[in-house]
Amino acid sequence: MDKYNIVFIKTENGEKEMLGRRAEDYVLREFADFSAKKCRIAKTEAYKEENALLDGCVNVVLTLDMPLVKKKDIETLVRQMKQKNISLIRLGAKDSLAKICIGKGVDEGVFCKQDAFLKIGDAKSYNIVYNLLKDEILDGLLHRGVQIIDKATTFVDDTVNVESGVIIKPFCTIEGESTILNGSTVFASYIRDSVIDGADVSCSHVICSHVRTRANVGPFARLRHAVVDEGCRVGDFVEVKASRLREGVKCAHLSYVGDADVGERTNVGCGTVFCNYDGHQKHKTTVGAECFLGANTNLVAPLVVGDHAFIAAGATSRTARLQSDECDKTPNPNKTDNRQTEQKQCARICKISIAQDNSSGEKSSKGRRKVVEKHAKNM
Numbered sequence: 001m002d003k004y005n006i007v008f009i010k011t012e013n014g015e016k017e018m019l020g021r022r023a024e025d026y027v028l029r030e031f032a033d034f035s036a037k038k039c040r041i042a043k044t045e046a047y048k049e050e051n052a053l054l055d056g057c058v059n060v061v062l063t064l065d066m067p068l069v070k071k072k073d074i075e076t077l078v079r080q081m082k083q084k085n086i087s088l089i090r091l092g093a094k095d096s097l098a099k100i101c102i103g104k105g106v107d108e109g110v111f112c113k114q115d116a117f118l119k120i121g122d123a124k125s126y127n128i129v130y131n132l133l134k135d136e137i138l139d140g141l142l143h144r145g146v147q148i149i150d151k152a153t154t155f156v157d158d159t160v161n162v163e164s165g166v167i168i169k170p171f172c173t174i175e176g177e178s179t180i181l182n183g184s185t186v187f188a189s190y191i192r193d194s195v196i197d198g199a200d201v202s203c204s205h206v207i208c209s210h211v212r213t214r215a216n217v218g219p220f221a222r223l224r225h226a227v228v229d230e231g232c233r234v235g236d237f238v239e240v241k242a243s244r245l246r247e248g249v250k251c252a253h254l255s256y257v258g259d260a261d262v263g264e265r266t267n268v269g270c271g272t273v274f275c276n277y278d279g280h281q282k283h284k285t286t287v288g289a290e291c292f293l294g295a296n297t298n299l300v301a302p303l304v305v306g307d308h309a310f311i312a313a314g315a316t317s318r319t320a321r322l323q324s325d326e327c328d329k330t331p332n333p334n335k336t337d338n339r340q341t342e343q344k345q346c347a348r349i350c351k352i353s354i355a356q357d358n359s360s361g362e363k364s365s366k367g368r369r370k371v372v373e374k375h376a377k378n379m
Contacts, residue, residue, distance in 0.1 A: 004058035004078050006031065013120040014064035018130055019137060020157030020175060023120055024064035026133070030071055058082060061090040065120040068132055073116045091117055133158075141168075189218070199228070209240075242282075243274075246289075258282070259301065263289035269313065271296040 014024035053059045058081050060074060069091075081089060120126050137158055138151050145164030148154055155173045156162065162180045169187035174180065176193035183198035191206045199211040203219035209226040211217055217234045226240040234240060235252035243260040251257060251268040258276040261284070262268065272293050276282050283301035287293070291305055294313030299305070302319055311317060 004060060005054045006074065007053065007059065007061045009061060009063045011063050011065045016065075016120060016126070018067060018120075018126075019133055019155075020159035023067040023129075026067035026158070027062070027064050027069060030069065031074075053088070058086070059088045061088070063091065063119060066091065066117055067120070068116045068118055068129060068136070070116055183213070194223075260285040260287065260299075262287045263291065263307065265289060266291040266293070268293050269295040269297060273298050275300045 008024075008027065010024070014022065014027075016023050018026075053061075058078050060077065062069065062074075077089060077091075081087075115132055118125065118129050118132070120129055134155060135151065137156055138148055138154060141156065141162055142148055144162075146162050147165075147167045149168065150170040153170045153172075154168055155175075156168075157175045157178075159176060160174050160178045160180070162168070162174075163182045165182040166180045167185040168174075168180075169185065171188040172186050172191070173189075174186070174191045178191050178193060179195045180186065180191075181195070181197045184196045184200070186196065186201045188203045189201045189206065190204075191201065193208045194206045195210045196206070197211065198213035199215040199217065201211065201217045204217050204221040204223070206217065206223045207225070209223040209228070211223070211228045212230045212232075214230050215228045215232045215234070217223065217228065218236070220236045221234045222239045223234070224239070224241045226242065227244040228234060228240070229245060229247045229249070231248045232245045233250045233252055234245070237254045238251050239256050239258075240251070241256075241258045243257045243262065245251065245257070245262050246264045246266075248265040249262050249268065250266075251262075251272075253270040255268055255270065255272045256274060257268065257272075258274045259282050260274045260276070263286075266287055266289065269292075272295070274285050275298055276285065278301075283303075285299050285301045285303045285305075287299075287305045288307035288309060290307060291309045291311070293299070293305075293311050294315065296314045297311050298316040298318075300316065300318035303317060305311070305317070
């Protein structure tokens, strides 16, 4: 019996997700490159098992709810079966440990008690398998040069790519298609489907975002569909949603940046809010390079702020709107004409630019600035 046949049996528990993949995906991936000369693999339903068995060789029937099983474990079983002239073994057929071996209709004594043959059943067995699989994934990262401070409080999906040189401190969960590149440090953070490229992320929530080199995020920041460029600072209680912070932007405290593009080296003051929602739809705000947005500034979108602009603390900057008599009319969302008219009016952009005050012919030591508002002409 040189050749052996593996029959995978589909199960409901095999569909359960575990650390980024379904349980059955771990099993099928492990045996994906098995040599066809020595092994035949069939995936079928339990009631079709008999049709998948082969005469004259060793048959291993394996349920797909055992994600820890490895090729070497099956090969060890096959050798034992050949020595005892056993033609069939069913793994995971009755209980959480694969213990039953049936050969030619007679119970035989090949017992497999390794953790590899644990199967997912109730909540307790799921927890046991989950933690064993977690440790297996983390051991692989440690072997590749990833520094993991505390395995007990670190959770990394099997789908995550972590390069060597990364430091993962306690209380981190990294899920989905995330990539953590060399030079990054993460601590007490939740990261999903994101790229951390040589940045520091601390006590923060990062979803579908890209944080680039030398950026510093946290503590208690939240990024959603955001791009944070090199050298940016996103501080405590700052949320960045569907926005890009370009190189060197500082947004240190208590701010909301939504649907915005913030230019290089701009300072976003404490309490600044990008007001992106008008009650019907979201609008975008564009802020130029090297701007200063004072504390408690409100930027009402759609809005464009020019380079080097200075907006005083507590100011509200907004676009030109409807005339006062038209504003009193409540738009009817069922009438497309009202909505289209409002959108056209909202498209008026107030560009804020900076002009040096040259009336005295000299520049003051503090670089006095004058804010000039230019309204777009009527459409």
